[in-house]
Amino acid sequence: MVTLQFVPYTEIEGLTSLGRIRKLLNIAKQNKIVLLQGRLSKEEEAELIKVTMEEISKEFKGIELAVINPTESQLTGVQKFKHSMFSMILGQREGLTIVGPANVVKSIKKDPNKIELFTSERRKK
Amino acid sequence: MINLFKKFFSIFKFKSKKNVKLGLYGPPNSGKSTLANKICLDWLGQEMSTVSPVAHETREIQVKEQISIKSKDGKELLFNLVDTPGIATKIDYEDFLKAGIPEPEAKKRAKEATKGIIDAIKWLDEMDSVVVVLDATQDPYSQVNITIIGNLAARNIPVIIAANKVDLKKASLKKVQAAFPQYPIVGISAKYGKNIEQFYEQLFKTIG
Secondary structure: OEEEEEEEEOOOOOHHHHHHHHHHHHHOOEEEEEEEEEOHHHHHHHHHHHHHHOOOOOOOOOEEEEEEOHHHHHHHHHHHHHHHHHHHOOOOOOOOOEEEOOOOOOEEEEEEEEEEEEEEOOOOO | HHHHHHHHHHOOOOHHHHOOOOEEOOOOOOOOHHHHHHHHHHHHHHOOOOOOOOOOOOOEEEEEEEEEEOOOOOOOEEEEEEEOOOOEEEEEHHHHOOOOOOOOHHHHHHHHHHHHHHHHHHHHHOOOOEEEEEEEEOOOOOOOHHHHHHHHHOOOOEEEEEEOOOOOOOOOOOHHHHHHOOEEEEEEEEOOEEEEEHHHHHHHHHHH
16 A cells, blocks of 8 residues: 655745755655655755665665656746746745655656656565 | 855855866766766876766766866866766665675665765765766656756756767657756767767867
8 A cells, every 4th residue: 555645835834954854754764655735945855865865774765756847847937037936935835746765666757747656566475 | 045145155256277176967877987987088098987887886976187178279178077976866775686796795885875975965066067967768857867957056057968878779869958958968978989079069168
């Protein structure tokens, strides 16, 4: 069975960067797939990879990560400017971030508008 | 806010031309070390890194200092080349076992690979320019590619994308161009030297 946990943006907006990363990673380490409303910043994404690497163990092999934001690619110059202003004030609420534990999520394929998530099959003993 | 200050001051950052750091970044097995070796062979007459079909062969940052390349019109570019471990979001020592590496060595490699990724991310701030080496036979929309390029953009670091392995049938330069239309992209084969002159010309345009 695969468990998906939805995390609304309001749950992370008050947290520090490290707090956000810890929250997402702690859920993923419980073998749940995180569906986060919105996005982390690019720096936070890199930090998420860094912290993940620090925590690799026999039980935790890492994560699969994907961010989708279909509206971003369709925006024109002025709209992009407006969007970045809103993001600065309200946070990056648009789009969806998926963080899956690597032992549950085998791979994530994505194009700008679609995400395909492939899970690992567990063999019955 | 701190990043805004960093960006602001990076505009005024002064670096000696002799200490320009050109980083090679990308996912594992995209051909960063093969490209590093090609550059070093062409301009220094010696290789820089060990290459292997097994991912995460480069697990430590490698630096080759004072590489001087020359353009056809006589311009010179001097830089320190930084070959970095491939950035990934997961490391499983069992993948090394599948590649025929014995268990103790596989575990050691996995540990070194995780440290290498941490170091590669830490070194992002040190780079003056970066060549993102992508495997043109693979999906360019992978989050690792987007995160690396996004982080370089956030730090105002000039980027060239080298779409490597264009000698292979499965390679699609068009897909890479469609994924990153705002960046200069050169389709190369680091292994066979295909389009390498074009790549050097782009280096002059971007960091020269």
